[in-house]
Amino acid sequence: MSEINYDYIAQYIRAIRPESQGILKEIELKLANNEESWPIIKPEVASFLQVLLSLQKPYKILEIGTAVGYSSILMSQYLQPGGKIITIERFDLMQRQAKSNIKKANLQDTITILEGNASDILPNLEDKDFDFIFMDCAKGQYINFLPHCIRLLKDDGILVTDNVLHKGAVAKSKYLVPRRQRTTHTRLREFLYEINHHPQLISAVLPFGDGLAVSHKIGGKNIE
Template identity: 45%
Template sequence: MIVDERMVTYIHSLETPESPLIEQIEQEALDTYVPIIRKETQSFLKVLLMMKKPVRVLEVGTAIGFSALLMCEYLPENGHITTIEKYEKRIPIARENFKRAGKEDRITLIEGDALEVMRSLEGPFDFIFMDAAKGQYIHYMPEAIRLLSKDGVLMSDNVLQDGDIIESRFAVERRNRTIHSRMRKYLYELKHNDQLQTSIIPLGDGVALSVKKTMTVEDKGELQNEE
């Protein structure tokens, strides 16, 4: 727990319910131990989408489709989501959930390895939601930047690993050390990439919010040279 548990409980108590179907799918995920975004992260995501009003959204990590359906509720009428999932057992459940919600025409699910799929896609996307294998974020990053529109937003979820991110790698369980080191590298690269402006927020299990700059340092240098 990154934030005081009593504070999180209080914030949860203020939330208003979604549609009955989305609430039902959320409960089904919890009952079957499928990881989904936490309540406070859901709230943050909804506000972002209403502010940004993205038309093209890419989600990396569909699971059973809960996040895609939630995002769909807060997109403009012409908004469309492309979502990627490779876990075969969850794909039919996600497709069925999209059908239950009547959103098949607004959500395209692509099956396969996320990195391979991302390499095959053409941008730009206005908003990318990263919620897949945490140890792979660093590998997805170049493609995410390529696919993102100028002023586009990249939201990466679960980046603080329940607070373990600040620990020495030797204080982390051996089986989690690779993910730990890769996530630390990912956060460093997000903060130091000259194409992005990034804020790391201790919300839920940690959110990194990045905006693709309209002009890089190199662009500014070229502009000054022209003047």
């Protein structure tokens, strides 16, 4: 089911996608058969990442939110030869499953999982040379993680952030949103405001999947 689009449109877009192969297909089948309930990116988000990455041909990718390694494995197909992915995951069950999937895909030399909370790991990451960052973790943290993403991204790098519209509720008046969700939504709104007004970013918010934000880091230049 789609989060924010008409179901028939999301279903059509999903139906015309080429079939995944190997471990990606295996993960998708387990979910489709309700054998597991892992969180993975939606097919239309996967297609969009594939287009961006095949255009950009990154050498280094940072991901915040590994889950079972689905998006890391997908993104690894678009790395330059010798390229690497660093992916952060705090939940041990997910870490174990991701390691097993990455091993099955024979990608242990390409994908490194950093185990722990991104709020502890990001401030200590020193490699400021990521071409691409995919942020797909706790939505309330996006606004806190944004300065790290900007610091760690190369000039001309791309930041993609998933689930930014949270079933569309972020775009609704706060009085229509249940009180317990307001903090997350307020924080997502702050995040979306910041990426749209930051002098080093050019951003677009795309209303598919659960809302996807794409930001291009243009370096020290101010945008007129």
